[in-house]
Amino acid sequence: MDRISAIRNVEDALRKFEEGEADLAATERRVGTVLRTFATEFETDDRRAYRGVGGPGDGTVVVAPSPTAARERIAALSDGEPDDIEPII
Known part of the structure; x- marks a missing residue:
């Protein structure tokens, strides 16, 4: 999923929430799913998504x-370094 598709999906989820077609929990799930899909498919020539393990x-x-x-960024965002790093494919 590219960035434009992700943004459109998030906008659609927000529109449905604003129009009363979805509640907050459903909207959070949908936005989370869009972000998770974007992250797991994210890869450019010079960057990719990584997950801390342990x-x-x-x-x-x-x-x-x-x-x-990735290890440095994860350490900065959490309380310490992960045991390992794995690329998300």
Whole structure:
């Protein structure tokens, strides 16, 4: 999913919430799903999505140019470095 498609899906979810066609919980789920799909399909020539595995950064997902940079970003966002880093494919 590219950025434009993700934005359109989020806008559609917000419109449905504003019009009373969806409640907050459903809107949160839909927006979360859009973001998760965007993140798992994210990859450019110089960046990709990585997930921290184990330790304080377990489950934290960031976009970075390398595993080393991802480890640093995850550590900055959580209470410490993860045990490992895995690319999200």
